[in-house]
Amino acid sequence: MSDATTTDLYEVTMAMSYLREGMTAPATFSLFVRDLPPERGFLVGAGLESALDHLSGFRVGPDDVEAFASVLHRPPRDLEPLLGLQFTGRVRAVPEGRVVLAGEPLLEVTAPLPEAQLVETYVLNVISHQTAIASKAARCVLAAAGHPVVDFSLRRTHGPQAGFQSARLGALTGFAGTSHVGAATALGIPAVGTMAHSYVEAFPSEEDAFRAFARCHPGPVTLLVDTYDTEEGVRVAARVLRDLDRGPGCAVRLDSGDLKALAARARSILDGAGLPEVRIVASGGLDEYAVDDMVRSGAPVDTYAVGTRVGVSADAPYLDSAYKMVEYGGRPVMKLSSAKVTAPGPKQVFRRPGCADVIALVGERPPDGGSPLLETVMENGRRTAERPTLDECRARCAADLSRLPAAARRTRAPVAPRATASERLDALTARVRQDIAERPRSRRSAPA
Template sequence: MSQVTATDLYEVTMALSYLREDMQAPATFSLFVRDLPPGRGFLVAAGLEPALDYLSGFRVGRSDVQEFAEALRRPVEDLEPLHGLSFDGHVRAVPEGRLVFAGEPLLEVTAPLPQAQLVETYLLCLLCHQTAVASKAARCVVAAAGRPLVDFSLRRAHGPEAGMQAARLGALVGFTGTSNVAAANRYGIPAAGTMAHSYIETFASEEEAFRAFARTHPGPVTFLVDTFDTDRGVATAARVLKDLRLGSGCGVRLDSGDLGALARRARAALDAAGLRDVRIIASGGLDEYGVDRLVREGAPIDVFAVGTKVGTAADAPYLDAAYKLVEYDGHPVMKLSSAKVTAPGQKQVFRGPCLRDVIGLADEESPAGTEALLRTVMRDGLRTEPPGTLTAARARFEADLAELPNEARRIDRPVTPEPMVSTRLTTLTTAVRQRIEARTRAGRLA
């Protein structure tokens, strides 16, 4: 499937009309989240790097025109104006890893109108999904309070590529490993994994399974101990680890039941056996809510493995995001539809201490003590700097998280910071609204 044709049909029909009408003046579209999902105190900007890869390689080829024509049931010649269209515009965006809030642009595209229009759907798809998953993973990091987290989401992800993204986004916010081998290799993330219950079931006994596994993998091993009876499984694992003189770096994994109570009993049993270095890993339907509960009750869990609910952002699987035209041919524009009003003009977000943000116009000077969040990341269709790294994105995330007010960090009932709007943006919005309303009234009277 071509990335060019992975778009909504109306993007094609509008772009074609713009080309035929010779409407190719520069247009600026702003991509932002209208409102944060319930239960979210912040979002983590993510998806920019793959978005820039997409824009860098965007070009409508002959086969794309053929697919467009087939979808529209039109002769190929009718779609010929689209052939050869590529992206040569500018992009300003919030770097990956920064915390963002409602109404703040994640990205602004300025390009000839047909180009800027045709890339809308793919950009929304990339940034919305990845920002949603990164934000869910970040809340797990907050809940874990310094304990390591591992991504186990691939098998329940919404497709293999979504699983790859989940592993990358977990690493972006500080996860220490992933079970996804392809993602581990692609992104340089440590691979992590143990064994399945089926492995235990194929042997005559749990102990035989543990010993066989240790023979194949003589380095640090982690035994899954809840296939039959968790307490007995822990005792068996302790016996095998002692017999084989394995300890430091090894672990036992709890995957079901009352994880807090089981972890306390497992810790006591391992300590009594002289295996204080053996870690306890917990998995099984965990997300930030489960992790937070276990941490708060003092469960002696060393590592949390999170999967399904995090990789799918289960409680908030989508963002109410929009990609709206804010300027065309040098003139600011806005939408006045009820509950979906947009602010006109190219914008900037000015960030002060404790993440006190002001949304203003792009040509405003940064107020004293603030920094501008949106950076120019693409000019004339080319990246302005080499691709960003996970290490750099993680550093940005950690710095912003340290500044985030405690009430926004809360797992339950967080309070979301509300950005202010600059005086200049407020004035422009009022002026554009009045101009549109006056034109509308004149049209009714005509």
């Protein structure tokens, strides 16, 4: 089986029905987030490259048809109309790393209806998950106010693939490194790490452990000092580093307790030992809220290692995202159900200073000071440009974050900018709504 089976069953049943009815005209689907999660002033769009990889390789093969037939309890010949179906459409999307707001399309797919429908689940999954994690990571970077942030999330992310993505998205949003060896190697980002408490416990004493570790690793080392008594651990680490003349580049890591108070005491001990160049790394259940508290308190922490809470976006683990049809066969369509109304027609988003964005129809002229966010990234099922580098995505993200209004950047009680609709989009929405209202009830149903 291929990744074509990574889909919800109803995508298969709808695609089969479309093919039976001859409904293969082009359809446009828009992927957007209806509302931002609480305590979010913005989102960082991510997952596009994973989506494009899936679309460019999407093809329903014989094994996929067998799988579809099996779950539907039907003979394989009934599902043969799907055999060989591949993605041949166009994708317009916001490049990875750009800041996006509620209601703005992150991506629009235009393809023959069965194709556009069958890829929904996979595309919605990767965009939603990675955007959630990237947005959480970006908030950590902002909270750290220039201090390095590193990723320690792998052991508790929701699966190894999610761990890889967490490392990548951390780097995309400005993290300085990751503990994930495979991601560091594959992505060309710094690998960072220290030691576990088990390492210290395996030796007769803390000092034996620190000396053995330093002997094994001739470069800068980071010593975990809170296995027993944290302050005494800092003193032992200072003695070992001073005796071995290993101060520059080295660090001590605090992983539990009152990190603000312990960081201050550790700094005092290290400075008193003549080791002002030895850094302090803080970890242990950190996210942007804890980082913000420590930065604001003036805690002498040099590097923040964030893990579980960021790797799973603990306070906002999902997005209210949707993938909705906005046009079929040249006819604009929309959904009218309560609290889930969608705007019709393929769209463009124009970014203006201060994120005073305008959601418009494709083909509209940009408003004064506006520049388009969505770019054509795939035509005829193939990428239109080379894959951007991680550095390019990182630069894009840093630029957008720097231009966010201060209120949107706040860690607590942020105020998210709100995009507005253009006059033409409002007019089309009103016209389609009226058209739906005036249809005979028996003809109101349409693909959605």
